[in-house]
Amino acid sequence: MIEIKDLHKSYRMGSNSLHVLKGLNLSIKEGELVAIMGSSGSGKSTLLNILGMLDEADSGAYNLDGVPIKNLNETKAAKYRNKFLGFIFQSFNLINYKSAVENVALPLYYQKVNRKERQEKAMKYLEKVGLKEWADHLPSELSGGQKQRVAIARAMAAEPKVLLADELTGALDSKTSYEIMDLIQEINDGGKTILIVTHEPDIANMCKRIVHLKDGVIVEDTFVEQVRALEYVQ
Amino acid sequence: MFSRDRWQEIFQTISKNRLRTFLSGFTVALGIFIFTVLFGMGNGLKNTFNEFFMDDATNTFFIFPGRTSMPYKGFKKDRQIEFRNDDLEDIKKDFALYLDHITPRISKSALARYKGESNTYTTRAVAPSHQIMEKTIIMKGRYINEKDIKDQAKNIVIGRLVEIDLFGRSENALGKFLEVGGVIYKVVGVFQDDGGDNEERYIYMPYTTRQLLDKGTDKIDQIILTYKTDIGYAGAMAFDTSLFKYLKEKHKVAPQDQNGIYLRNTADIVKRNMMFANVLQWVVIFVGIGTLIAGVIGISNIMVFVVKERTKELGIRKALGATPASVIGLVLQESIFITTIAGYIGLVLGVGILSIMGNSFKEDYFITNPQVGMDVVITATLILILFGVIAGYVPARRAARVKPIVALRDE
Ligand SMILES: Nc1ncnc2c1ncn2[C@@H]1O[C@H](COP(=O)(O)OP(=O)(O)OP(=O)(O)O)[C@@H](O)[C@H]1O
Ligand SMILES: [Mg+2]
Numbered sequence: 001m002i003e004i005k006d007l008h009k010s011y012r013m014g015s016n017s018l019h020v021l022k023g024l025n026l027s028i029k030e031g032e033l034v035a036i037m038g039s040s041g042s043g044k045s046t047l048l049n050i051l052g053m054l055d056e057a058d059s060g061a062y063n064l065d066g067v068p069i070k071n072l073n074e075t076k077a078a079k080y081r082n083k084f085l086g087f088i089f090q091s092f093n094l095i096n097y098k099s100a101v102e103n104v105a106l107p108l109y110y111q112k113v114n115r116k117e118r119q120e121k122a123m124k125y126l127e128k129v130g131l132k133e134w135a136d137h138l139p140s141e142l143s144g145g146q147k148q149r150v151a152i153a154r155a156m157a158a159e160p161k162v163l164l165a166d167e168l169t170g171a172l173d174s175k176t177s178y179e180i181m182d183l184i185q186e187i188n189d190g191g192k193t194i195l196i197v198t199h200e201p202d203i204a205n206m207c208k209r210i211v212h213l214k215d216g217v218i219v220e221d222t223f224v225e226q227v228r229a230l231e232y233v234q
Numbered sequence: 235m236f237s238r239d240r241w242q243e244i245f246q247t248i249s250k251n252r253l254r255t256f257l258s259g260f261t262v263a264l265g266i267f268i269f270t271v272l273f274g275m276g277n278g279l280k281n282t283f284n285e286f287f288m289d290d291a292t293n294t295f296f297i298f299p300g301r302t303s304m305p306y307k308g309f310k311k312d313r314q315i316e317f318r319n320d321d322l323e324d325i326k327k328d329f330a331l332y333l334d335h336i337t338p339r340i341s342k343s344a345l346a347r348y349k350g351e352s353n354t355y356t357t358r359a360v361a362p363s364h365q366i367m368e369k370t371i372i373m374k375g376r377y378i379n380e381k382d383i384k385d386q387a388k389n390i391v392i393g394r395l396v397e398i399d400l401f402g403r404s405e406n407a408l409g410k411f412l413e414v415g416g417v418i419y420k421v422v423g424v425f426q427d428d429g430g431d432n433e434e435r436y437i438y439m440p441y442t443t444r445q446l447l448d449k450g451t452d453k454i455d456q457i458i459l460t461y462k463t464d465i466g467y468a469g470a471m472a473f474d475t476s477l478f479k480y481l482k483e484k485h486k487v488a489p490q491d492q493n494g495i496y497l498r499n500t501a502d503i504v505k506r507n508m509m510f511a512n513v514l515q516w517v518v519i520f521v522g523i524g525t526l527i528a529g530v531i532g533i534s535n536i537m538v539f540v541v542k543e544r545t546k547e548l549g550i551r552k553a554l555g556a557t558p559a560s561v562i563g564l565v566l567q568e569s570i571f572i573t574t575i576a577g578y579i580g581l582v583l584g585v586g587i588l589s590i591m592g593n594s595f596k597e598d599y600f601i602t603n604p605q606v607g608m609d610v611v612i613t614a615t616l617i618l619i620l621f622g623v624i625a626g627y628v629p630a631r632r633a634a635r636v637k638p639i640v641a642l643r644d645e
Contacts, residue, residue: 049639054553054639054642055637074557074558074634074635075557075558075559078557078558079555081552081553081554081555082555087553089642093546093550093553094550095550095551097246097247097250097251098246098250102246106554107554107555109239110556110560114239115242158554158555
């Protein structure tokens with residue numbers, strides 16, 4: 001599903017440049033649930049942004065579902081993001097003047113799905129994250145956990161091939177975090193490929209594979225026995 | 235681009251972001267409103283000006299006798315010059331080439347009385363061609379005619395307001411007899427005049443009748459004449475010079491004497507008035523452009539603010555698959571929509587205020603019938619929309635180019 005080879009990325013800041021990713025190789029198959037760990041500043045978000053086509057690598061190859069991602073213009077990138085990828089952010093990034101269901105329906109709008117179908121699909125995914133009754137509420141009327149559920153529903157609504165989540169539990173308490181991870185595991189059980197950036201070991205252990213980044217290189221890449229989040233819920 | 239979905243998306247952003255909508259809409263509406271009102275009032279000033287100064291015939295000389303200030307050919311200074319009927323005849327004879335119409339005018343104020351009502355008016359004893367020079371409009375009856383002059387008839391033509399003053403609104407003055415300065419005259423006509431109220435309180439009579447009543451004198455107060463317009467401005471100035479010289483010669487006034495005879499040539503005045511009217515026009519245009527520029531600056535600032543405020547939202551949309559074109563389109567279409575609606579509101583309010591104002595500021599502020607041409611206002615609105623688009627496009631394009639991660643970065 002995801003194939004990267006010798007990926008490099010530097011940030012230029014004035015005269016000096018910061019080499020963040022120093023030749024990464026990684027292969028992720030369909031249906032995997034991968035945690036990317038590492039200390040702060042190790043390049044986790046950078047990697048995820050490149051995988052999400054929100055940013056570009058300086059060199060190296062990246063194949064997403066067999067499609068080489070290279071020299072994309074903004075329009076192409078937008079289309080691929082819409083078709084292949086769903087994002088979940090630490091700070092939710094919901095549009096504050098849109099209700100929960102409208103937020104979930106937004107990626108479908110950019111897929112040119114008609115209004116009625118958008119509404120139906122959005123409701124279906126809201127129901128999946130258990131927020132059907134909250135459909136008409138604004139983000140400001142929802143708790144952090146509920147907001148993240150809406151964000152997950154939104155990421156799912158476009159029916160992408162891969163879900164990318166950057167510190168999706170970073171703004172939540174541990175109980176809510178486990179509920180969210182339970183939802184993520186459920187989605188993964190359905191076959192969706194999911195990448196999660198985190199620096200919390202307990203969250204990472206709820207994934208099936210942990211990739212450790214340090215100083216821009218992968219220092220450890222292990223498959224683990226998945227801890228089910230449901231055990232910690234209630 | 236203009237799909238129903240897009241419009242629904244825009245209506246939602248508009249209605250959910252009231253402050254933003256209000257700010258940009260208000261600026262545009264205010265700009266167009268002020269533009270319309272100022273432009274309309276400017277036009278009103280111009281109208282007043284035209285009405286006051288362009289009302290009378292413009293190819294006119296006024297000639298008054300004065301008192302000499304120099305001795306000349308055996309006459310002492312301080313001699314009162316007087317015009318007589320033969321001056322009219324001589325001018326007619328010797329300047330036939332230039333002359334169009336000529337009339338004497340003898341002004342005198344007199345008490346007019348009809349039944350219980352009385353009032354003092356200025357009477358003007360004139361020849362028939364006076365009508366052309368003053369652009370007097372006959373409402374009913376007729377003006378003084380040649381037969382009145384020949385017969386020294388006791389016929390008068392009264393102003394519209396004289397009729398209202400003395401006869402009331404219901405009674406018809408035509409054919410009635412009016413006592414003016416102790417003499418009974420028959421009213422043969424009622425006139426109106428665009429030159430304002432004062433011009434409608436005159437009483438006209440044949441100059442020969444006046445002279446008869448003044449013990450058979452042939453003295454006249456002043457001579458008014460119009461020249462043929464095809465002689466042009468240069469011809470008028472030449473006519474002016476030679477007529478002035480001719481009259482001074484005839485009445486034995488020293489050529490350098492500034493005071494013996496006065497000749498006022500409206501060709502000069504008209505030229506000055508035209509210049510003033512042009513200056514007014516420029517002031518109006520200047521004010522209009524000024525307000526438009528202020529409006530454009532306002533809308534530009536607001537668009538920058540709007541796009542900045544939306545950076546994060548636009549970043550989210552891009553992460554969800556919005557193309558740069560759709561981001562630009564969303565911002566622009568919203569701004570065009572608001573600008574158009576707001577411009578229209580400003581226009582309607584402005585035109586409304588102007589029509590409420592109507593002529594009520596005429597007396598105190600010299601604003602007559604303030605109006606704006608639809609073409610002018612629509613052009614102004616289009617300019618504002620255009621600049622709103624440009625002002626929105628630049629930041630919208632920048633926002634569309636910003637990488638989503640930059641827009642989404644938590645600060
Ligand atoms: N846009 C940017 N411009 C310059 N430097 C950047 C930029 N984004 C990230 N960096 C730098 O690159 C390095 C890696 O950043 P990145 O955000 O990938 O770290 P991270 O592993 O996600 O850290 P954290 O756990 O704190 O989120 C950091 O040193 C950061 O300062
Ligand atoms: Mg990070």
